[in-house]
Amino acid sequence: GKPTVVRPFFNNVAMWPAGSIFSNASDLSRWVIAFLNEGRIEGKQILPASLPAQLAAPRVPVPGETDSHYAFGLTTFKFRDVQFVGHGGFSRGYGSMIQMVPSRKFAVIVLTNKSGETMRKSLSKAMELGLGLKDDASEKPAPVVPLTKAEMNAYVGTYSHAPQTWEVSIKDDKLFLKYEGKDYPLTKSGDRKVTFGDANENELVFVPGKSGKIDFIFTEIYGAKRVK
Known part of the structure; x- marks a missing residue:
């Protein structure tokens, strides 16, 4: 449909602990680099070395999932025995996603200017190319079982x-x-x-x-x- 300007800007305080930071791909990239290198970037210690591990430590199991937990503002899950850490978010007018694999020092950052969009297929393709992993579940859909x-x-x-x-x-x-x-x-x-x-x-x-x-x-x- 036709793009519209939404005013006032959507603001829900319930989202503040897990998001609501205005940023850009360049700044987020620097934060991710520091996160994946125990708080260091360009030879400088800008975060406490123990902070990334503390933020990513599993805290609460995610309902309906196995090996998936909520940490401190991050979600953790395993895919093909590889530990992922990240967070996504969206609101009216934009969407974002960061997925990191600390063991491989690899990450993908997605920023969009469309409500609720996080470009999941592009994210999966980037993971496939960067890590050699491929989610073939989409190619072999499970049979549909009707609800009783x-x-x-x-x-x-x-x-x-x-x-x-x-x-x-x-x-x-x-x-x-x-x-x-x-x-x-x-x-x-x-x-x-x-x-x-x-x-x-x-x-x-x-x-x-x-x-x-x-x-x-x-x-x-x-x-x-x-x-x-």
Whole structure:
């Protein structure tokens, strides 16, 4: 569609601890170089040598994933036994992603000027070329398993992480997600996991509360609580 200027600029204080820094590729590259070299760049110690390891140390398991944790403003995960560290983010008007492999001193930085865009295919290709790794899961898609009626009924509800809202509903015996004004069909991808998006590129995890009932959802870096 036609680009529009959004004013006032989107500002959510809930995002401040994990992002909301205005930067550019050059400055981020220097930060990444220092991170991958125990705080050193151009022969100078600009960060405490122990800081990168402290920031990347796993703290909290990520729902729905194995070997994936949230650290201090970073996410960690393993792919083909290679440890990745990074973080992505997006808001109205831009998107960004940094993925680092400390053991290889390798990183990819993506900055875009489109809402929610992090150029995942380009990021994967850069990783493939730089590390010799290839995510062949996209070439061998898992068979689609339909959601049961019990699963759909358990997931239906409205989930909120103000000011954002995710609405899950059933239409024509199929499960749909309404997010930011758009309706997406939900496809089962695992236990309490579904995918959505124009190319099913986003994953959403339904998380039970203490009672066993689904009380939360988790997608990207967002957690949201059931409000209806």
